[in-house]
Amino acid sequence: MPPRLLSGKDLSEKILASLKPKVKKLDPRLVIVQVGDEPASTTYIRKKKEACESIGMRCDLMKLKASTSFKVLIKTIRALNDDADVTGYIIQLPLPGALHENEPQLFREIDPYKDVDGFTAYNLGKMFISSEFEHLPPATPAGIIELLSDAGIKIEGKCAVVVGQSNIVGKPIATMLLNRNATVIQCHKFTENLAQYTKQADILIVAVGKPNLITSEMVKKGVVVIDVGINTVKGKIVGDVDYDEVSKFAGAITPVPGGVGPLTVACLLRNCVRAKERQIDRKS
Ligand code: NAP
Numbered sequence: 001m002p003p004r005l006l007s008g009k010d011l012s013e014k015i016l017a018s019l020k021p022k023v024k025k026l027d028p029r030l031v032i033v034q035v036g037d038e039p040a041s042t043t044y045i046r047k048k049k050e051a052c053e054s055i056g057m058r059c060d061l062m063k064l065k066a067s068t069s070f071k072v073l074i075k076t077i078r079a080l081n082d083d084a085d086v087t088g089y090i091i092q093l094p095l096p097g098a099l100h101e102n103e104p105q106l107f108r109e110i111d112p113y114k115d116v117d118g119f120t121a122y123n124l125g126k127m128f129i130s131s132e133f134e135h136l137p138p139a140t141p142a143g144i145i146e147l148l149s150d151a152g153i154k155i156e157g158k159c160a161v162v163v164g165q166s167n168i169v170g171k172p173i174a175t176m177l178l179n180r181n182a183t184v185i186q187c188h189k190f191t192e193n194l195a196q197y198t199k200q201a202d203i204l205i206v207a208v209g210k211p212n213l214i215t216s217e218m219v220k221k222g223v224v225v226i227d228v229g230i231n232t233v234k235g236k237i238v239g240d241v242d243y244d245e246v247s248k249f250a251g252a253i254t255p256v257p258g259g260v261g262p263l264t265v266a267c268l269l270r271n272c273v274r275a276k277e278r279q280i281d282r283k284s
Helices: 008-026 039-055 070-082 097-109 121-129 139-150 170-179 194-198 260-283
Strands: 029-035 058-064 088-091 159-163 183-187 203-206 224-227 231-233 236-238
Touching: 008 039, 008 139, 008 260, 029 039, 029 070, 029 260, 039 058, 039 260, 058 070, 070 088, 070 097, 088 260, 121 170, 139 170, 139 224, 139 260, 159 170, 159 194, 170 183, 170 203, 183 194
Parallel strands: 029 058, 029 088, 159 183, 159 203, 203 224
Antiparallel strands: 231 236
């Protein structure tokens, strides 16, 4: 039997539609800061802008030269913090050149109440405490949780294996699964014999950026596979999982594209609405 297809596209449309009345009432404004001209970033930004347009949310792109200095970027971040008409903003990653090395110092400057990417230590720390405090979680892990929950896939008591330990996907999704009482195994590039762990997974989440990293010999029958990876192979977008082969064993699987990607965008916009609500609560 073919696996159940977990479409992020349909669910993202549902999430976006549910935001519309709040956007109309609260009129939040998202600002996207792009440093340089990385083509993949330009594509992601276009998708974010289109999603904003589809629900009537204000969204402005602030384009800075690739040669922008650390000092100028810090000044830009502080100005966004001080601008009362900016609800939330994101610094589109990856940053070019030396700025990439300075990401922790840059994130430290972001007002946590405007941190709609959920990358600051404050918002990550809150998420660490419990699911109750996941107010502005990173968008991709939040999208994965939505996908599992919408599909009625039980997390509690299940063995969840996360491959990848980045600060924006791997680590936060492992924490969010732990908050929901999964038994979590986190793997990364120093993990020896990856298959030994992936074979145990009831839920397998892969966020690495390596096509065909997960093959059919590495999974057990009935596994739920969430493929976060985005890779271009011979001009085609593919994930980290050998989709055709792993599908023969999986109980459910996300397509790439059309799986986690659209949910990342929807959850970012949801964070912007939540940021506005929390800013209003804070003032009252
Ligand atoms: P990242 O920062 O490059 O992290 C990749 C992680 O994979 C690291 O933790 C790395 O381990 C681990 N890794 C590398 N080689 C490995 C191997 N052979 N076996 C096991 N683990 C290995 O990437 P990211 O930002 O999390 O993104 C991961 C992928 O997801 C990329 O393809 C990216 O484009 C995609 N992505 C998609 C979305 C979406 O919306 N669909 C959103 C964000 C990212 P170490 O830490 O030990 O180096």
